[in-house]
Amino acid sequence: MSTPPNERENDQLPSIPGCDTIIDLATLSxxxxxxxxxxxxxxxxxxxxxxxxxxxxxxxxxxxxxxxxxxxxxxxxxxxxxxxxxxxxxxxxxxxxxxxxxxxxxxxxxxxxxxxxxxxxxxxxLPSRTLNHHDIRDPRTSEGIAACLRELHDIVTIYPFDSTKHHLECWKNIDKWYGVVMSLFPALMKKNAEWFKVLSVYNLERLKLEIEECKKILSMTDSPIVFAHNDTQYGNVLKLEKTGELVVVDFEYAGYNPRAHDLANHFCEWTYDYHSELPAVMNMSRFPTYEEQVHFLKAYLDAPSKHTNRDVVNYAITPEDLQKEVAKWVMAIHVGWGLWGLIQAYNSEIDFDYFLFSMQRLNAFREELVKWKK
Missing domain, CATH: 3.30.200.20 (Phosphorylase Kinase; domain 1)
Structure with missing residues (x-):
């Protein structure tokens, strides 16, 4: 039996079969x-x-x-x-x-x-194996991931960003997720006594003003708009069995964003081991060193791409300068996933400490914001 056919000529999905069936994992053996x-x-x-x-x-x-x-x-x-x-x-x-x-x-x-x-x-x-937290630190594998991201980013030359029609995913999501978090705030405070203690101290109301400060700082950072994956953790990168080629999957959060946002997001994912005994813990000692970042960014800039149009995306930049561009966007990554984590903490049935994950990211956001406000 071969894989069901799925041929598409445009952005529509006419050949995709569908139905309204709901699968409730909580009730089914x-x-x-x-x-x-x-x-x-x-x-x-x-x-x-x-x-x-x-x-x-x-x-x-x-x-x-x-x-x-x-x-x-x-x-x-x-x-x-x-x-x-x-x-x-x-x-x-x-x-x-x-x-x-x-x-x-x-x-x-x-x-x-x-x-x-x-x-x-x-x-x-796709016959493959999923990368793990060790793989992404391997220099050759890191180069391969960089090339994958470059190819994805250059899709913007085929489907250009139009500011009159499109929005940047980062700010659209952060604004939306902040609103959801505040609507859930009373329920979050009641759901868990420890959450109540932490959230009482954190001051989510002040976070809104800090997000606006973050936007203002990053608006002064020139980073070309690309098609971004926005969730390049190692679990979303496959290594094909036959060819060894790397393939990025899972585009739930994909859309237009500054290239520095996507690259910063990948660097932040180095700090997690989602298969460890403490999968929600961010270990900043694992964040790529300056040399590892430059190595990755050089591979990104050097990667050939069949989609490249240098009139659309400027790659005439050194890896060192690109590293400076990326570094500022780390704070936006932290606040986005921090808000996401609070929503998941309330809703998700997956066995993962979303609240710990969230508060670590939101605290890291404030630390980064102080750094760039100077």
Whole structure:
């Protein structure tokens, strides 16, 4: 059985089958879940799956927004199943995500979207292994990730940013997520006694003014607008089995952003080991050294790209100067994921200490802001 066809000619998704079925992971046993997924596959892909009688689900660890499974069908191809997390509609724009998946498919990047249902989707399975926190520190692998990001960023030459139609994802999300956090604030204070103590001291009301200060500082930093992934943690980078090629996946947060935002985000992800005993803890001693940053940025600037148009994105810059451009954007990364973490702390059923994650990021934001206000 081959992977279900999914050919697209433009930004639309006309060939993607869909239904309104909801999968409630909180109420289904493993056996019940497998039966529900089997029935769902038969509904979405009837011609392709008419002979499928059984399947086995393997949950992938390290996923922080959705529950992600490999769908293993005896003697057949695998699929990837994503079941959206509770409350993720507050943090993710699905319409924007699906539009970008269509565009990426048009230029041959990423895993193909195969089908959608009420609270999730099926994607193409790429025979590969997911990178880990050791891999991204390896110089050659780091160069490969840099080249992947360069290729993604240069997609802006095909789908240009238009300030009259588009918004920067970073500020759109931060403003939206701050509003959600404040609407959840009373419930957050009541949900956990320790949360109450921490949030009483942090002063989220003052955070709004600090975000505006951050925007003002970064508005004076010239960083070209690109198509950005915005979540380049190692779990979203695959190494293909046959070729060893690196492929970036999971474009839930993708969209237009300054290139420095995406690069700073990747550097921040060096500080996490999502498969450790303390996956939510940010260890700043793991943040790439100046030399490691410059090495990565040199690979980024040197990477050839079939999409490059130097009239759109200026790459006539040294790695050292690009490092200075990137360094300022670290504070925006921290505040964005900090707000995201508070929303997840209230909503998510995934076993992850989102509150700790959030407060570490929000405190790091304030430290960075003080640094750049000088």
């Amino acid at each position: 493993k056996e019940e879940l497998e039966k529900r997924v089997l029935k769902l596959i038969q509904v979405l892909f009837p011609e392709w799956a008419h002979d499928v009688k059984t399947l086995h689900l393997t949950r992938i660890s390290g996923a922080m927004t959705n529950a992600v499974f490999f769908v293993n069908i005896p003697n057949e191809d695998k699929l990837v199943l994503r079941v959206y997390g509770v409350g993720v509609e507050q943090i993710i724009d699905r319409e924007n995500e699906l539009a970008w998946l269509a565009r990426l498919s048009n230029v041959g990047i990423g895993a193909r979207l195969l089908g959608v249902f009420g609270n999730g989707r099926f994607e193409e399975y």
